[in-house]
Amino acid sequence: VLDRTGEGVHARVDVRPYADEDHDWWVLSDLTPGLDGAPVAVTAEHVLGISPASSSLAQLTVREPVATALDLGTGCGVQSLHLAQHTGTVVATDVNPRALRMARLNALLAEVDVDVRDGSLFEPVAGERFDLVVSNPPFVVSPATAERLVYRDSGLPGDELVRRLLTEAPGHLAEGGRAQVLANWVHRRGETWQDRLSGWLAGRGCDVWAVQREVADVAEYTELWLKDAGLHGGPAYAETYDAWLAWFEEQGVEAVGFGWLDLRRVDREPVLRLEEWPFEVEQPLGPQVADRARRTDWLAATSDEALTAARLTARVDVRQETQGAPGAADPETIVLRQQRGLRRARRADTVEAGLVGACDGDLTVGQILDALAQLLAEDPADLRRDRVPAVRELVAEGFLVP
Template structure:
């Protein structure tokens, strides 16, 4: 694995990657390297074809992204001698007999370049302490997390440091920890590679390194796979079933300042005789937080065992049936019928707390931390604002709201059979509307109070004033908690 050399020298290497245009967009969109070379995909010929030019970008991508050996002479043509020498000093590549081989993988993420183990080695040997590149779960958490200016942040299970280093851009200080000492070495290397100084990385188990400290923000992309065996430290839950994620949901808030957030991605099981919501209720009850859950997926036990089979058995496809059966037996013995997954944000708050769960299978592809904060503000409004407070308020729709209508031919004309409003950007939201209140929604422009809106509805629909008022209050609460209204951010 790479060796930590003088930070200034590593920074020069990092800058060379950036100056060569080594970005996620360039690798994925321009060079079309959307997949790595996996034997099972039989795609190596295509990836080599796409990286054949004698340019720094092509050759860096071939060796450090695809993990393929490169011709030393060609590489030296594309990489200045001083940088090539530093890469050798840092043991990022090994040169022998005119061939350069990578000793690590380099992946771009936003404005960072991050060194990790070469993941395709998983097809060659079992590496229980493999340190993973930023992967799809990293990307999702990175978009989900709040980028709070001046915050004190804790990234639990930092791996090669992607979330910690991204957060360092806005935070005052970030602590990144991992139980895997190799991960911490990579993370320190990456801090220097990217010239980031307001981060400390420490080896530590779960929340132990946070003892005696409190943070504005804790993030975790923990090992949450519900696995029968603890094979890989990066993904297999170290506690029975979903125990590790449960422990974090219950314990991490103790290390938050009042108003601070804990955000994680995780999975939880559904057991026979219990609703999956009941399991989460038990996680959250008494943890002192308001909780917003973005539920992303749900797999029956067999489908889940199948989906995770590659991680469970990367080397011996001929054992797939046996491993699959072992996993199914493990779930059956523990009455697990399904596994659910998603993102959770918890805000520490004294007093009564709320829990909101939304189904959002496709979270946005851009950062949506501000939308998460807005959902908290909206749910606060729905849960805590009194009717009197709301009646005097002049709500306004966000500009991202659209009405969707379905019309059915009836009685010689088109009759509306479905009306919904959707948020068309950011974190998705959708709300079904009854025709009379739909007309109220389009008038929410900040110029009239809820009381005035209710009076207008009563007059328009010839309805009782009290009934109209109750309907509009209910509507405003639902719109607020669904993210449809302009609200002051609280986070």
């Protein structure tokens, strides 16, 4: 743990306290590069400690009791500590021998039982299925020839690791099981990121909710990860920087997106939703992910006729914002905004705002739309038909609750 030299005593590893709402742990990892202000190049087998990404995944994960869970690319084992609190059997995998040793030690320190296995992607769990898979994989998009740091670089070019992980995950999910993954993906010229991910995930028997949280241009992205490796200001920085940019140009990559995905195995026609949400959210998001899945199931099982007969309620944290000239009879804009969770905001017209405001569980959607049609002098049948898609969207986004 400590090194004694002529200059004094120095830490060899990072040992720090870590906790959830009910447990306190100690987590062992390698030292954070540059923590003392001096940039230090990390070694190939560097084991990352508690990071913003690992914390984000922990807060994204749905914490419902399950029988089996897989922590793919466990690193120092932080996710496994959380999983062990609501899972019967936890399996953790990694390709880094040093990470495997630290994950075992951290499980021992926390007094939790984790089956730690060596291997890449799903190779160590061939033929096995899980109720929950979580992964903060080595997703950094870089040239395959770049010097490899195992904790962040897979050795595969571009976002190939993410593609393999996402396409193989459905085959390792039990019925109703879910995979929750942090990832980077490239933005290629002539292709949207939604089309790229949809091409990987369509037809694989899983609902998909993908949220892009950030986008970095290739120069910004390269600077970020070279600095992370401790190369900033070093003799190899300029050459490595140019090599990365040349590779991005050769591949037609204009930017890199960062976000998360929730895949859930279903026995019906899957629903894919891929969206951007770069705004502040309330953590933890796990309960919101679980609630959205329940709403998706409800919508999939509800016909348009049944939807108009449903008695919905507006979520209690939804607020209406209006903007317009003082004294004007009608507002110029109406925005419905959630105060909790993902904190969605949605522009609405008079009908949508009136519908959400009247949804208190007493009247059906159809009755409310009929009343609005009468107030606005519109045909009730036309209004019902035209507004059903918007009602579905309001439920999907959590403004209305079944």
